[in-house]
Amino acid sequence: MIVATTRGFLGRRRERDPRLPPGQYDVGAGWPVLTAEATPRVDADTWTVTVDGLVDTPTTWTLRELRLLPPSVYAGDIHCVTTWSKLDTNFTGISLDTLLDAVGVQDEAKYIVERSTTGYTTNLPLDDVRGGKAWLVWEHEGKPLTREHGGPVRMLVPHLYFWKSAKWIERITLLDHDEPGFWEVNGYHERGDPWREQRFDGD
Amino acid sequence: MSSASTGTDEPDDIGVPDDRPGGPNDRRAAAKWRDARVVEVAHPAVDAVVLRLAVPERVQHHPGQHYVVRLRAPDGYTAQRSYSVASAPADDLVELFVERIDDGEVSTYLADVVEPGDDLEVRGPIGRWFVWSGYTRAIGIGGGSGVAPLVGMLRHAHDVGRTERLRLAVSATTRDRLPYADELEAAGAHIALTRSPGEPHAGRLDMSAVAALVDPEATVYLCGSARFTGAMETLLVDAGQPAGTIRVERFGPTG
Numbered sequence: 001m002i003v004a005t006t007r008g009f010l011g012r013r014r015e016r017d018p019r020l021p022p023g024q025y026d027v028g029a030g031w032p033v034l035t036a037e038a039t040p041r042v043d044a045d046t047w048t049v050t051v052d053g054l055v056d057t058p059t060t061w062t063l064r065e066l067r068l069l070p071p072s073v074y075a076g077d078i079h080c081v082t083t084w085s086k087l088d089t090n091f092t093g094i095s096l097d098t099l100l101d102a103v104g105v106q107d108e109a110k111y112i113v114e115r116s117t118t119g120y121t122t123n124l125p126l127d128d129v130r131g132g133k134a135w136l137v138w139e140h141e142g143k144p145l146t147r148e149h150g151g152p153v154r155m156l157v158p159h160l161y162f163w164k165s166a167k168w169i170e171r172i173t174l175l176d177h178d179e180p181g182f183w184e185v186n187g188y189h190e191r192g193d194p195w196r197e198q199r200f201d202g203d
Numbered sequence: 204m205s206s207a208s209t210g211t212d213e214p215d216d217i218g219v220p221d222d223r224p225g226g227p228n229d230r231r232a233a234a235k236w237r238d239a240r241v242v243e244v245a246h247p248a249v250d251a252v253v254l255r256l257a258v259p260e261r262v263q264h265h266p267g268q269h270y271v272v273r274l275r276a277p278d279g280y281t282a283q284r285s286y287s288v289a290s291a292p293a294d295d296l297v298e299l300f301v302e303r304i305d306d307g308e309v310s311t312y313l314a315d316v317v318e319p320g321d322d323l324e325v326r327g328p329i330g331r332w333f334v335w336s337g338y339t340r341a342i343g344i345g346g347g348s349g350v351a352p353l354v355g356m357l358r359h360a361h362d363v364g365r366t367e368r369l370r371l372a373v374s375a376t377t378r379d380r381l382p383y384a385d386e387l388e389a390a391g392a393h394i395a396l397t398r399s400p401g402e403p404h405a406g407r408l409d410m411s412a413v414a415a416l417v418d419p420e421a422t423v424y425l426c427g428s429a430r431f432t433g434a435m436e437t438l439l440v441d442a443g444q445p446a447g448t449i450r451v452e453r454f455g456p457t458g
Contacts (some may be wrong), residue, residue, distance in 0.1 A: 186331035202234030
């Protein structure tokens with residue numbers, strides 16, 4: 001059914017970087033902007049993030065408050081479902097574990113929904129954002145995160161495709177059930193593991 | 204890909220709650236890889252190729268959706284990219300517009316090597332956000348190759364006799380760089396050619412051009428480079444178009 005090979009196609013990158021998941025290419029120094037709607041202007045001075053839902057103490061933080069907590073750096077790769085990967089980059093912010101520990105996660109909590117100021121949502125199993133797997137970040141390679149890339153603060157879940165890392169994050173809600181987010185109801189995969197090529201619904 | 208809003212009403216927005224096998228919302232069938240036969244190949248400009256594909260067990264698309272094309276080397280290496288559908292749902296073939304990027308691994312192959320009779324692995328249609336049902340008022344704004352999904356919308360509007368519901372504004376540096384220029388011109392699209400002084404349609408999509416499009420009741424479909432869509436978003440919002448009505452598809456690498 002599926003063509004064995006594409007006639008005359010050899011491909012360029014014969015030395016495949018082992019850090020690239022299947023079907024991904026190295027975008028190099030660039031960082032494509034992909035957003036499904038108008039880029040909002042979010043003021044860093046008035047921005048807040050709230051962690052609520054199945055937690056003991058729902059809490060809202062300003063950026064200044066977050067900066068007083070122990071910082072955390074992610075250094076590594078990121079992968080977009082549109083097939084680019086950006087290798088060996090870094091982000092500075094705070095580990096999501098710090099915030100989850102602060103609010104007290106209840107036993108029934110099994111999933112989260114991330115929500116942006118724009119109303120964008122994306123869902124994840126709680127296990128995918130605990131134990132050093134997720135961050136809130138405000139710097140990229142030493143510079144403030146730009147508006148196009150989700151500044152002042154975005155979510156970062158680098159082991160999954162990047163639509164799981166909501167830009168302009170404003171709320172993280174813990175739930176006992178899964179609630180499909182924006183792209184998850186619009187044809188994309190529930191979990192989005194790049195190493196399993198979970199791109200679209202049905203993968 | 205990372206963000207968007209108010210997406211939860213999307214299935215209603217499509218207006219066709221048809222999830223039967225082969226229907227427009229048959230997502231599992233759409234996700235399946237299949238061999239499409241290349242029926243026609245055209246090179247409308249030096250840096251572009253239009254591929255018209257016969258897709259077996261095809262799932263009908265909504266205007267605005269895309270297909271993924273996957274190339275496979277003899278050693279199993281694969282490369283895949285997404286391309287917007289420029290044909291209408293009623294077309295027997297699926298038409299993909301591909302801009303040839305000089306260092307593009309996939310687009311150079313599609314532009315330089317592919318011939319009628321070849322088979323290409325494809326999956327689609329994909330995406331349920333940047334889609335237009337044809338039932339609502341819409342404004343399409345495209346830059347360069349970003350006009351391709353808008354042409355799919357235009358052709359669908361013609362097919363269903365609803366061209367009055369879709370208004371278009373498109374921009375490119377020169378007429379050569381504007382895909383489907385004749386078709387867009389015939390449809391009455393506002394055309395702005397930014398590096399064609401003294402020629403018809405010379406100009407840019409500035410505040411007055413954008414303000415003339417504003418319709419808070421319509422959905423805006425904005426497609427092009429990050430730079431183009433960023434500039435248009437700002438103008439649209441400043442001109443009074445509610446940000447929540449703007450749907451964006453961005454092409455191309457930027458910083």
